[in-house]
Amino acid sequence: MNENYAKLLENKDIKLTAIRVLVLKIMLNFTQTFSLADLETELVSVDKSTLSRTIRLFHDHRLIHSIDDGSGSIKYSVCSEDCNCSLNDLHVHFYCNYCKKTFCLKNISIPEIELPEEFAVESVNLVVKGCCERCPKIATKLHD
């Protein structure tokens, strides 16, 4: 098992350390996106500055991508193995207004957006907001 984590790190040119393997393992345990605070809760034994440094390193090496879902806390998710975080690799994210979770919709790519002349796109952050598959009950209650 640990070999898999090591391979993921090596694929992205990240030097192996015990902490990095541990952090990656916890990141992969999240079924949806996670925030720095989520990681801190899971990894109380690791100090906070090490955690934020590790996140930054993983992000710089494109092992994880970040999502600004407008909630005030940046979310992260581990990239697919073949992701280079280029425009073609980007996918839509979904923020649930009810459980406040942010989902990666990895199979839905960002539609091409036609920009006015002389405007060049460098990144796209497309977050769709609504009700996730698990929350319809709460939603109907609120709207009744």
Ligand SMILES: [Zn+2]
């Ligand atoms: Zn990526």
Ligand SMILES: [Zn+2]
């Ligand atoms: Zn939800």
Ligand SMILES: [Zn+2]
């Ligand atoms: Zn994502």
